[in-house]
Amino acid sequence: MCSIITFPLLNQTFPTFLYEFQTLSASDLHDPDISALIAAKMKEFHGLEMPGPKDVSLWHRLRNWLKTAKSLCTPEEAKDFRLDSIEDEISLIEKELSGDQSIGFCHNDLQYGNIMVDEKTRSITIIDYEYASYNPIAFDIANHFCEMTADYHTDTPHILDYSKYPGLEERQRFLHIYLSSSGGLPSDIELEQLLENVEKYKLASHLFWGLWGIISEHVNEIDFDYMEYARQRFEQYCLRKPALLGSSGPPLM
Template sequence: MAAAASDAGPELRRTSSIDRIPAEARRILHRLAGELWGADVDPAALVVSQLQGALTNEVFRITWPGGEGDPRKVLVRIYGQGVEVFFDRADEVRTFECMSRHGQGPRLLGRFPQGRVEEFINARTLSAPDLRDPEISSLIARKLREFHELDMPGSKDISLWQRLRRWLEEARSRCSAEEARQFRLEALGDEIAELENALSGVDQRVVFCHNDLQYGNIMIYEETRQVTLIDYEYASFNPVAFDIANHFCEMAADYHSNTPHVMDFTKYPDMDEQWRFLEAYLSSSGEEPSDAEVETLLGLIAKYSLSSHLFWGLWGIVSEHVNKNIDFEYKEYARHRFNQYWDTKPRILQACNPSS
């Protein structure tokens, strides 16, 4: 989960010292100033602002004066402590570069040991209410379909179940006995196996998924109404229904509220909202979907919403133990996700398997 590289949006910013930026990154900034704008970087002229809402890395907007009031900006991303337990950083950088070649997201401008420098996108980062706007939701659906059609390298196998088991082992190895009891970690191996079994053998599309489609990772160009997706740290091949289910779950989040770790699942999209999203997603191929096609996907999405709760619940537990740079109540966030899993599992699986 990360903040977006935009100049306008819901991020709350606080001005930071240039000393927050590693020396290697400052050298890259100096080089970029000459390459991009033919200018020297005066450290005293740089304005460093930390973007709020990032839950995996620290993200900074770097601004220095340009001509005629045109500020020049780039983004510096400093990797969170210990987050390599969630993904392979080298794979993530390769994905970032590949997405850039596809014309998706920001360009990579430089790398340093603790992070990277990225192009600053002059678009607006979405806010939590934007996800409920019918027009914007339709734009997201069509953009997600485009994302899913990208030809990306790497194994085309589903990563979800292996990743859940790996994160569960990480959580068990780091939690105290009391934490493990509170979060029922001893039961989650069977829960993962049950979900995998319930979804195995089902005819479903496996595509390159974003896996973290929260509002802070979606940007919109106001003039053209073009949407772009950013931050691909968790991206991998998975079923389409998982990516959409995860996006629906994110409609319950507001990472810029006074309690950013609390999710309000009364805001999970109702059936009409889900149907509209899926119609926009499926019809973007040029063919109108049948009601049966939409209903089948709705059933899969409901089941995959359960795996989304386990996914981010385990992420929260592990993050509590490894990521000390970000001010976020990871453990309480995990509690919300697990509670929602246990509360909704009987209803969802019964609805999808009425004969059981």
């Protein structure tokens, strides 16, 4: 008798003898063929119709995580990470990104460990829906691009290498495949607008996982330097904010 793989949120059940799933590695995200499969699967995923309200969860979750981080941190940690200033940063990017956005069912954590490929059929399966919710699709894509800087299977899994962030050509190729995967060719304007939105939502991704890192330091026992991870995400936020939003202000750290 074959065993069964069930993905409850997608309401799908697969007999394992038909599939040879393998989790991706960090380098796989930069493989053009695999990246194309991921882009098409993301477009399909974002079109899923899930029960319940379809409101954007990003801003509420950021503010909720900020409140939790403040409650867990020591006064020294809160001062070090300038937590009192992050509410203003959340409001700033929410206002900047409050225009007409494409909303879809987003994974919100599309790192390589949450993507599997069938070696025979070359089909992609997305797993682990702990953070899934409706959000701007540009946030989900931006988050995936940021995950290209990570390799969680090294001696220093918390260290991010931003030289591995996809360059302009790689980002354009991914977004072109994403937009065209459901049929038709995107216009240059459509492609450029999504490219711009994704880059701006990179800022939200940095705050999202920076706050996650601070919280995780206090509630998780996994051997991972969550605070250093959070520091890197906040540093990237400060580095990228002036170019992406045209404003600087005081640094978070």
